[in-house]
Amino acid sequence: MQSAKHLANLPSSYIREILAAATSENCISLAGGLPCANHFPLTHLASTIQTLDQDTALFQYGTTKGYEPLRQHLLERYNVSAEHDLIVTNGSQQGIDLIARVFLDQGDEIVMEAPSYLGAIQAFALSQATIKTVPQTPVGPDLDILESLFSSGNIKFFYAVPDFHNPTGVCWSLETRQRVGELCHKYHVALIEDAPYRDIRFHGEALPLASSFCPDNALTLTSFSKTAMPGLRLGCVRGPSQWISLLERVKQATDLHTNLPLQHLLLQLLTHPAYPAHLTTLINVYGSRYRALTDELSSQLGEWGRFNAVDGGMFVWFELNQFNADQLAKSALENGVAVVPASVFYSGEANAPAALRLNYSHSTLERLKEAVSRLANVFKLVKVAA
Ligand SMILES: Cc1ncc(COP(=O)(O)O)c(C=O)c1O
Structure with missing residues (x-):
């Protein structure tokens, strides 16, 4: 059956397209906007689920x-x-x-x-x-x-x-x-x-x-x-x-x-009495992951780009010096780290800058550090190839 004409206007989801590669065992994904599953408040729901x-x-x-x-x-x-x-x-x-x-x-x-x-x-x-x-x-x-x-x-x-x-x-x-x-x-x-x-x-x-x-x-x-x-x-x-x-x-x-x-x-x-404490824990975990990611960005990627500090949420926007963000994201995926290039977030009329969206909520401190080390190598590889 022929699809409706307006489907031609639907931009595809980059994150879904790279999902298989980004979730493979050897890849660290900073691509999605996933919360940390270890902090899902399931224990507070156990008795409700049972009844x-x-x-x-x-x-x-x-x-x-x-x-x-x-x-x-x-x-x-x-x-x-x-x-x-x-x-x-x-x-x-x-x-x-x-x-x-x-x-x-x-x-x-x-x-x-x-x-x-x-x-x-x-x-x-x-x-x-x-x-x-x-x-x-x-x-x-x-x-x-x-x-x-x-x-x-x-x-x-x-x-x-x-x-x-x-x-x-x-x-x-x-x-x-x-x-x-x-x-x-x-x-x-x-x-x-x-x-x-x-x-x-x-x-x-x-x-x-x-x-x-x-x-x-x-x-x-x-x-x-x-x-x-x-x-x-x-x-x-x-x-x-x-x-x-x-x-x-x-x-x-x-x-x-x-x-x-x-x-x-x-x-x-x-309405659970422990819900406020759950939120506090989550905020503290994401805050420490944010600091870990940005410390590494400053120390390992400072010469390749810059970011503005954020006060919450799940993302850092890393603006690149003289790199093509699409090409860099592709090389990063080939080298075991998934990130999202800026072009994904721009609709037709606006020009995307050279930038990457980096998520910090989903990865442990160790994996965030490793992801940035891998990115540092990718920057060197792409620069040599250019
Ligand atoms: C800005 C924004 N709005 C809406 C959503 C979708 O949220 P939900 O899971 O509630 O559908 C997201 C998910 O990442 C988002 O970032």
Whole structure:
């Protein structure tokens, strides 16, 4: 059967393409955005898992908006106002997909940061939206360029990851959050704030959500993949009730509802007395892995490139001096270390710089050190060959 024409717009996933090589025994992968499986909070769930079969209602069809006890917990946890609502989704990726399906017609214009999260680029490309991009500065999007894009009057929404961006790790300053809120309000552009890394902060104080500066004109996506476990496939979207109702209508046509037993497990985890300690441990582990990776980058790769410090999340963006990032990533894979070149995170119109995304959440301190040693050899090899 012939595939639909719009599939031609779907960029492929580099990370999936290299998965076999990146997960082979001899390779250390800094490529994916995988959390550390040794810190999955499974022990806190053991007794709940054992007693799941006592509640047959959990195995019946459920409501599209989500398992009500979990929804009520999340409404309270996120202080959702009476005019706003929340829908539980299959990871925040489904939230992004639903937003694209509800709000985008072919040719609608949206703005994304450049670079941006590949899964969102894919979802918006499938909707055949026209993607405009705003470059990033160390404190968030370039506000002058953002305003000139918004002032064209055609932008439907601005999709952004203000906390510990994927792929760059950038965290927007307070001033940037306020200003983006003002601009969204002034130009009637909705803000789609994707916040999967927000709770993984190992340095500094949490800042208000950017959407808190334009709450009636924003949707906020939360994921439980990074703080709990990605295999649960759980996230949620919150925002004005009439928008959540539209997401609910489309979700009903997509998958009826999210898996109930897993929503129940997530609720037990979020309300477990040991959950705050689990989060603290996770943050400490990722903080020490981040420091180990960046110490090695400074000492072993200083002559080949540079990075900006990050305060949380899972990624470091390593900008290269005079190298082709695609070629370097290919040689790195051949030499036992997987990394992602910048080009993967740029949609059609923007030019990718020479940079690599490096993940530190998934590898032990020893393996991070070894990965950087392997990268140092790759830089020497590529330089000699050039
Ligand atoms: C910015 C961003 N949004 C969304 C997702 C998808 O998260 P989930 O596992 O909740 O679907 C990811 C996953 O890496 C991400 O980096």
